[in-house]
Amino acid sequence: MNPFVLALKSLRNRKFTVGLTVVSIALSVTLLLGVERIRSEAQTSFTNTIAGTDLIVGARTSPVQLMLSSVFGLSDTTNNIGWESYEALSEHPGIAWTIPISLGDTHAGYRVAGTTNAYLDHFQYGRKQSLRIKEGRWFADKKGAVLGAEVAEKLGYRVGSDIVAAHGSGDVSFIEHDEHPFRVAGILERTGTQVDRTIFISLSGIDAIHAGMDPAGDHGHDPLAAHADMEHRHREEFHDSSRPNARHDDHHLQGHEPSAITAFYIGLKSRSAALSVQRMINEYKGEPLTAVLPAVALQELWGIVGIVEKALLAVSGFVVVVGLSGMLVAIMTGLNERRREMAILRSVGARPLHVFSLIVGEAGFVTLVGISAGITLLYTLLLTAQPLIASRFGLFIGIGGLSAYELALMGIVCLAGFVIGIIPGYRIYRFSLADGMTVKV
Amino acid sequence: MNAFAQFFTAQQALRPRGLEVAAATENVIDINNLQFAWRNNAAPVLDIDNLRVERGQRLFIEGPSGSGKSTLLSLLAGVIAPQKGTVSVRGRRVDALSGAQRDRFRADHIGFIFQMFNLIPYLSLAENVALPCRFSQRRRQKAQSQSGGLEKEALRLLTLLGLADPGLLKRPVTDLSVGQQQRVAAARALIGSPEVLIADEPTSSLDAAHREAFIRLLFEECAKAQSTLIFVSHDTSLAPLFDQVIRLPEINRAGRRLERSGNPVTAGMPVSDIGRKEVTK
Numbered sequence A: 001m002n003p004f005v006l007a008l009k010s011l012r013n014r015k016f017t018v019g020l021t022v023v024s025i026a027l028s029v030t031l032l033l034g035v036e037r038i039r040s041e042a043q044t045s046f047t048n049t050i051a052g053t054d055l056i057v058g059a060r061t062s063p064v065q066l067m068l069s070s071v072f073g074l075s076d077t078t079n080n081i082g083w084e085s086y087e088a089l090s091e092h093p094g095i096a097w098t099i100p101i102s103l104g105d106t107h108a109g110y111r112v113a114g115t116t117n118a119y120l121d122h123f124q125y126g127r128k129q130s131l132r133i134k135e136g137r138w139f140a141d142k143k144g145a146v147l148g149a150e151v152a153e154k155l156g157y158r159v160g161s162d163i164v165a166a167h168g169s170g171d172v173s174f175i176e177h178d179e180h181p182f183r184v185a186g187i188l189e190r191t192g193t194q195v196d197r198t199i200f201i202s203l204s205g206i207d208a209i210h211a212g213m214d215p216a217g218d219h220g221h222d223p224l225a226a227h228a229d230m231e232h233r234h235r236e237e238f239h240d241s242s243r244p245n246a247r248h249d250d251h252h253l254q255g256h257e258p259s260a261i262t263a264f265y266i267g268l269k270s271r272s273a274a275l276s277v278q279r280m281i282n283e284y285k286g287e288p289l290t291a292v293l294p295a296v297a298l299q300e301l302w303g304i305v306g307i308v309e310k311a312l313l314a315v316s317g318f319v320v321v322v323g324l325s326g327m328l329v330a331i332m333t334g335l336n337e338r339r340r341e342m343a344i345l346r347s348v349g350a351r352p353l354h355v356f357s358l359i360v361g362e363a364g365f366v367t368l369v370g371i372s373a374g375i376t377l378l379y380t381l382l383l384t385a386q387p388l389i390a391s392r393f394g395l396f397i398g399i400g401g402l403s404a405y406e407l408a409l410m411g412i413v414c415l416a417g418f419v420i421g422i423i424p425g426y427r428i429y430r431f432s433l434a435d436g437m438t439v440k441v
Numbered sequence B: 001m002n003a004f005a006q007f008f009t010a011q012q013a014l015r016p017r018g019l020e021v022a023a024a025t026e027n028v029i030d031i032n033n034l035q036f037a038w039r040n041n042a043a044p045v046l047d048i049d050n051l052r053v054e055r056g057q058r059l060f061i062e063g064p065s066g067s068g069k070s071t072l073l074s075l076l077a078g079v080i081a082p083q084k085g086t087v088s089v090r091g092r093r094v095d096a097l098s099g100a101q102r103d104r105f106r107a108d109h110i111g112f113i114f115q116m117f118n119l120i121p122y123l124s125l126a127e128n129v130a131l132p133c134r135f136s137q138r139r140r141q142k143a144q145s146q147s148g149g150l151e152k153e154a155l156r157l158l159t160l161l162g163l164a165d166p167g168l169l170k171r172p173v174t175d176l177s178v179g180q181q182q183r184v185a186a187a188r189a190l191i192g193s194p195e196v197l198i199a200d201e202p203t204s205s206l207d208a209a210h211r212e213a214f215i216r217l218l219f220e221e222c223a224k225a226q227s228t229l230i231f232v233s234h235d236t237s238l239a240p241l242f243d244q245v246i247r248l249p250e251i252n253r254a255g256r257r258l259e260r261s262g263n264p265v266t267a268g269m270p271v272s273d274i275g276r277k278e279v280t281k
Helices: A003-013 A015-047 A063-072 A083-090 A117-122 A149-155 A203-210 A225-242 A271-282 A294-347 A352-393 A404-435 B002-007 B017-026 B069-076 B099-109 B125-135 B137-147 B150-160 B166-170 B178-190 B208-225 B236-241 B253-261 B264-268 B271-280
Strands: A055-059 A095-107 A110-115 A133-136 A144-147 A182-188 A198-202 A263-268 A289-292 B027-036 B046-054 B058-062 B084-089 B110-113 B196-200 B228-233 B244-247
Touching (some): A015 A352, A015 A404, A055 A271, A149 A182, A294 A352, A294 A404, A352 A404, A352 B099, B046 B228, B046 B253, B069 B228, B125 B178, B196 B208
Parallel strands (some): A144 A182
Antiparallel strands (some): A055 A289, A133 A182
């Protein structure tokens, strides 16, 4: 009989133990693929955070620090860039566009970023996708705010809602700028990037929050800042009246000049100029600045984060080894009982090689079934958990087919299953040579 | 012991080679100068000068445990090969075949019945019976030409052996009584009409009433298939039913040596067990 059919019937006879083995292999495969999937998606999402931007400029700091603060909002900014420097640099003939960004405020734990229309026009993420507005429109005045998809969803804001910015990073803020309510002008489509967790307001809006505070933008948490509140209101009026244009300037936000910004993104006319513009900025005489190439800095950053992911993958690899060892144990324990079966097969003409391939085939088959079950389980989990992961961790996991790397992983697991089968296979082969037909159970 | 004298000649065969081949065609089994030891430098457990069985005969081999009965059967079936001497079955020198050829030869020409636990638990009754045809094209063809189909032939044999009850056929083989299991094993050994049927104590797990009925069934079927039956048992009460009876200790000089040396340990142990321990280490 075809050894495969025999192996199949034999397996059916031992459904329970075989089922357990399949489950343990399936779970380990799911874990391995799941970790790999999250790892690669995290990396993709990480590198997709920003695209189409050729340079990011901030006050003199390390490239990684600048990326963390300006793109990921993970670190507090230290220094700002003077508005004059920004304007002077923007005029460089090689530069096509710039996006000024002013950071340092949070609202309910979400980052507040002051920027201009340029953000909507030029910011790109993923595969050079531009931002799209889902509801409403981009803010048109200093009281207007545009929300990332997650912010709107989590905080339950709609177009027209009033929001209040809080000063400083973190969930708890010491200073609530209640006197400067912002109104939601628009909500962005989900991007799967940091943008989803950001509230965009105008640069003048940021200024309005901080008017009366240290204009250099030293955004420390000063508990005494409450004292400034009274003065604050007064200074705002003063601030507005001091600029005759400001009052009716709401539709020309770029015309409003803040004293400083945190960073700005640069799009070049020609990519090849990136290095020379970077050098020019790094050597800028006006103030110490750092310009980074996002792709290079992202790679550097991933080098740091990636170690954890690799360790995770290694651990799940070991889980697969444990799963396969479980199968080995199950087959080995059943082997003695099956010596009789093998002797019968030998008596009707089965060769020792038949007997060997019966066991190896069984191990390989169980592994294959385990892998298939594991992949099925993975996709079931992905389908159910995808919205959850997207909303909880902002990590959008694509449910595509298996990648070449994942297929290679499965190939290795499958091969390992067969190779492991060789151990009991060889043992039963030796048994069948030695026992012949004389086993008397 | 007339039969014994008739078929077993203790004298050395001194005939020229050409004649030996001619003689082999009438003898289904022809053993000459056979020596077998489980290890190369160990004392032989089998040392047989000469053993011949004619076609269609029913041979009874008896001997106590450890006298080498199972080893002799393994040699005849080509599971193991002797260190010295020749074993011919149907004129083929089994000892000269390669391992794979011996397996093939066994599948084609030999039906085997064990003492007990003959059946593969996860196969149905009919599948168990048809099993040898999966490994031997020759027996498959014979079985098919007999009844026009493998399944049909299996059912025909089961019917002959009184196991054709449809309710019985659907049950797992492990549900059958020992007697029924042995009859299924007999059907399996008979399918595709192998020339030689080897039964290793097939009745020792049956009670006296079933024992004789089983043997008679076996005889009938062997006669129909013109198969030679080699029946091994330590139960001498069955011997009168057979054409020919051999007491293994009488022809096995190795056994006699063991008895003479009186080694109580090895003499008392089943030979195959001694061997297995050595080999599986």
